[in-house]
Amino acid sequence: PLLELPIPTIAAINGPAVGAGFxxxxxxxxxxxxxxxxLGANFLRVGISPGMGGSFTxxxxxxxxxxxxxxxxxxxxxxAEAQAMGVVLRALPDKTEVLPDALSLAVDISSTTSPVAMKxxxxxxxxSQLPIIRDQLKREASAQARCFASEDFRIAxxxxxxxxxxxxx
Numbered sequence: 001p002l003l004e005l006p007i008p009t010i011a012a013i014n015g016p017a018v019g020a021g022f023x024x025x026x027x028x029x030x031x032x033x034x035x036x037x038x039l040g041a042n043f044l045r046v047g048i049s050p051g052m053g054g055s056f057t058x059x060x061x062x063x064x065x066x067x068x069x070x071x072x073x074x075x076x077x078x079x080a081e082a083q084a085m086g087v088v089l090r091a092l093p094d095k096t097e098v099l100p101d102a103l104s105l106a107v108d109i110s111s112t113t114s115p116v117a118m119k120x121x122x123x124x125x126x127x128s129q130l131p132i133i134r135d136q137l138k139r140e141a142s143a144q145a146r147c148f149a150s151e152d153f154r155i156a157x158x159x160x161x162x163x164x165x166x167x168x169x
Contacts, residue, residue: 003027008030008106012032013031017038020052032088032089032098033083041058041070048153049144053136060129
């Protein structure tokens with residue numbers, strides 16, 4: 001997983017990052033996006049609990065009430081909103097600037113810091129998370145299996161198919 005890489009990870013988000021894509025970005029050490037790009041964890045709106053490590057990364061990387069907003073509302077937000085919420089490091093006005101900015105950040109890190117100290121810092125900040133995330137991924141899979149078997153999931157699928165707002169019982 002991304003947590004085991006010996007280098008910093010930077011998500012360059014220049015298009016929608018919703019659901020699983022958002023969760024993968026949250027595993028990265030830093031995130032850069034376009035100001036108008038849509039992001040969010042819409043799991044509950046489609047009748048399932050978070051997956052892809054989202055139940056771990058979102059609460060551990062964001063302030064509690066922001067994490068709850070992201071997870072419990074399932075709403076989409078813009079890159080500019082994400083920056084204000086602390087979800088991303090930067091939200092650039094032009095999404096074509098995202099990748100060059102992320103690469104520039106990577107060059108800055110790699111050219112101005114001690115490689116040994118950087119690797120040790122990453123190891124120290126990530127090592128304690130590995131056993132927890134592995135267990136959490138198993139719990140997520142079990143929770144999602146229960147959600148897939150629920151009437152709520154069928155209601156959510158129908159609403160997506162019919163482009164309506166789901167009405168859960």
